[in-house]
Amino acid sequence: MTNFLSLADVTDLDALIQSGRDAKTNPFTDQHLGKNKTIGLLFFNSSLRTRLSTQKAAQNLGLNVITMNVGQDSWGLEMEEGVIMDSDKAEHVREAAAVIGRYCDIIGIRAFAGLQDRELDYKEQVMNQFAKYANVPIVNLESATRHPLQSLADCITIEEAKTKARPKVVLTWLPHFKPLPQAVANSFCEWMNARAHSGDVEFVVTHPKGYELAPEFVGNARIIYNQDEAFEGADFIYGKNWSSYTHYGQVLTKDPSWAVTMDDIRRSDNGKFMHCLPVRRNLKVSDQVLDSPHSLVIEQAANREWSAQAVLKEILKSL
Ligand code: AN0
Ligand code: CP
16 A cells, blocks of 8 residues: 555555454554654644544554644645745745655644545645655645545444344434535545455435535435435444535524434434544433444544554555
């Protein structure tokens, strides 16, 4: 593996999931792999789990870690080519990426969607510009349209917790008053569609009308607009808010009936609740669900360390 930008960079998904589970059992067996090598973690946006779990995974592999909040600790970076740089961005990505690539053997980047310009966001400019100019492997720590390290952790969590060979996994939209990116939902669809294709899960998506995700992500997933119907027989309920893709970046409804409560869990097949976190309690999901044995959110976040370790190990082996 050279870059880890999306599922397309994964050659053997089963093996990658297993590698994460092996790292969880034996975290330090590959400590030699990263010796005298450095990973740089660049954050254009806030993070708790991604920042700490990726740093921890890197350290488990013997890597040195340097971290920077771009635009706060560093200069603001211009991503457009050929422009007169008279805005507030003092440095161009061409130099910045090339320079950071001289200090680091791997670069991880978090850069969310702006949610103003769909074409710009879906072009993945930040990831692609770094991939073009850094000359070292790039790891997606949540980009404008994807969050693949999250999806890998989600696959690991489902494998660990499933009680049947082909569990029913339901992605549900949750209410929120702020527009959030589609990245987590997009990636979850991308990865679950692959798991469904290999016969490992049954995958259903439920959301209010107007919250249809981009066709290239939702693929052949079954859409059921009635949430109660979608939850029938569910083994995993995966909650996430996202803003509209069709009415780009807009909040079309805040309907509180879409929040997940114990009534929804009762409708499922003794289902487990998943969420990438951070989650707003009692807005998106009730205290009762989060504090019950049905919630997998802490284990899911813990698995971020092992998903990052599986990916970094693959990249280190290719260096
Ligand atoms: C971000 C999002 O929805 O993409 C990060 C989730 C991992 N969440 C928020 O901005 C609250
Ligand atoms: N799930 C996740 O990526 O969390 P952070 O935004 O805190 O990194």
